Amino acid sequence: MNSFKLPKAFQNQMKGLLGEVVYEEFEKAIEKEARTSIRLNPWKEIPNFEKTEPIPWSENGYFLESRPSFTLDPSFHAGGYYVQEASSMFIEHILKSLKVIKGLFLDLAAAPGGKSTLLSSYLGEEGFLVANEVIQNRAQILRENIIKWGLGNVLVSNNDPEHFAHLEGMFELVLIDAPCSGEGMFRKDPQARVEWSPDHVQLCASRQKRILDRSGALVKAGGYLIYSTCTFNELENEEMIRFLTEEFSYEPVRVPLDPNWKIIESKVETESGEFFGYRFFPHLVEGEGFFITVLKRPQDALSLEPKKVKDFKHHYLKEIGPKECEQIDLELGFSGNGTYFQLNESYFRINQDWKNHVDKLSQHLSLKYFGVEIGKKQGIDWIPSPAWALSILPKNKFETIELSKNQALDFLRKSDIQFIDLPKGWVLVCYQSLPLGWIKNLGNRTNNYYPKEWRIRNL
Structure with a gap:
């Protein structure tokens, strides 16, 4: 009671x-x-x-x-x-x-x-x-x-x-x-x-x-x-x-x-x-x-369809041109229907069908996130974001490792996990085939890239 x-x-x-x-x-x-x-x-x-x-x-x-x-x-x-x-x-x-x-x-x-x-x-x-x-x-x-x-x-x-x-x-x-x-x-x-x-x-x-x-x-x-x-x-x-x-x-x-x-x-x-x-x-x-x-809403009410913006201008978002968008999709193994925006050094992907809408929305709203944050580009390499790992977008360019439940919990606590025969570079970690995030094998050690603000406390 x-x-x-x-x-x-x-x-x-x-x-x-x-x-x-x-x-x-x-x-x-x-x-x-x-x-x-x-x-x-x-x-x-x-x-x-x-x-x-x-x-x-x-x-x-x-x-x-x-x-x-x-x-x-x-x-x-x-x-x-x-x-x-x-x-x-x-x-x-x-x-x-x-x-x-x-x-x-x-x-x-x-x-x-x-x-x-x-x-x-x-x-x-x-x-x-x-x-x-x-x-x-x-x-x-x-x-x-x-x-x-x-x-x-x-x-x-x-x-x-x-x-x-x-x-x-x-x-x-x-x-x-x-x-x-x-x-x-x-x-x-x-x-x-x-x-x-x-x-x-x-x-x-x-x-x-x-x-x-x-x-x-x-x-x-x-x-x-x-x-x-x-x-x-x-x-x-x-x-x-x-x-x-x-x-x-x-x-x-x-x-x-x-x-x-x-x-x-x-x-x-x-x-x-x-x-x-x-x-x-x-x-x-x-x-x-x-x-x-x-x-x-009745059929005679207002309907607003955003038009294509010729010169997109925003105080912190940069629009990526169509050719570069196609190239990025090709590089990352995506289906080719994406368009990208750049925020600082990070790239965000949305379905290109909604580009005009995001252009319009970004002029009036305080954006905290949109689409999928893919990550940053460093030369010809990509530094993948946690959001890409958790998204349903393909991640075929990366090696994958399946974790046990205890290993997965250690990863989510942002602990460093020791592996045998782990390939070098970025590795996608999964639990029961569900992606959790990234680790990077530097050879002499591995770094856990799970976001610090999301980590679970020891229980």
């Missing part, structure tokens, strides 16, 4: 929402231990992964029997899976059931990266994602998780929603997982109960309105806006649908549900008609508290 009692005002709020009888079931459920769930990276196969109970609305999601030490699993550090709450994986079902066009997506409040890695997986090689986080240190965590996921179809930015004003009508989908009062996390995070108050709910609702006011026009004609919270109250959920539809032109979207999922559909009357929200209650669903809604 949790020692942190539910606030009285919260109890009254939930009794009003659920009724006295159902509230008792809700309270019992919220005092039970939360289940752990993960979502596999469909672009990185984990050999011998024992598929446990599947999450019904996610093709790649699974409940675990117990919570292991993820820190001591090299597959986790390799981006083989992401530890994510089951309810929020419902976004995968939304994307697939609506067959959302794989264009330019925006995750406006993206850290630590659970929903961004989900969107990245859905987009694959066909789309591109802007994963934005307003708080700088959280943007660094987001950057690390995006690099480890490894698909190379994401730009990480560190901006306030108002900085997107020049990008109206540019996104096929905008996801706003809004900062909220966290009622849905009362089971997983007892401290959230202490921080909750009716005044805090009001404050969160004010922030959510500000975010929606600055982002409602970012969706292009025919595109979608997804709004979600991890809270139960109507002020932060249904009322935000009413606010959004008063401020912007949107059409309702109804998401198909399997009755066995026990997700509750909420009908919201607005001046523009009836809209729909979806509620996840812990006494009904194997997951935490969650609310989500989908709205569609």
Whole structure:
């Protein structure tokens, strides 16, 4: 039993929402231990992964029997899976059931990266994602998780929603997982109960309105806006649908549900008609508290397609010419559809289909990362980056060595590992065929190039 009692005002709020009888079931459920769930990276196969109970609305999601030490699993550090709450994986079902066009997506409040890695997986090689986080240190965590996921179809930015004003009508989908009062996390995070108050709910609702006011026009004609919270109250959920539809032109979207999922559909009357929200209650669903809604931008709304920039100018990014891009792809064994930018001495690769978009985005956003950082060029040789190792791009030009679990953990601790008969030069180290990073054999010693800021502490 949790020692942190539910606030009285919260109890009254939930009794009003659920009724006295159902509230008792809700309270019992919220005092039970939360289940752990993960979502596999469909672009990185984990050999011998024992598929446990599947999450019904996610093709790649699974409940675990117990919570292991993820820190001591090299597959986790390799981006083989992401530890994510089951309810929020419902976004995968939304994307697939609506067959959302794989264009330019925006995750406006993206850290630590659970929903961004989900969107990245859905987009694959066909789309591109802007994963934005307003708080700088959280943007660094987001950057690390995006690099480890490894698909190379994401730009990480560190901006306030108002900085997107020049990008109206540019996104096929905008996801706003809004900062909220966290009622849905009362089971997983007892401290959230202490921080909750009716005044805090009001404050969160004010922030959510500000975010929606600055982002409602970012969706292009025919595109979608997804709004979600991890809270139960109507002020932060249904009322935000009413606010959004008063401020912007949107059409309702109804998401198909399997009755066995026990997700509750909420009908919201607005001046523009009836809209729909979806509620996840812990006494009904194997997951935490969650609310989500989908709205569609009408076909007569603005659509912005960035044009080719003749003379690209940026205060710290340098564009690489087409011939040199082709040469780099040829040198590194890539498929030949990449374009490159140079930041200081390091080269970053993106799919050339999204070059115009990155040109446009870089003029308005504070970029923290994009595509795949390949590394630096030293004469005719390349100094490969950790991001290239963790990416799904080919690494055929390098020798590979398979590590045991203990060796992999030593590598992730940034310890130097001794090998017999290791080839000289750069060597890609792997655990169960999943790349982890680089070591360099200098002959008399090997250097571990795992990033210092990512290393795991001795446990």
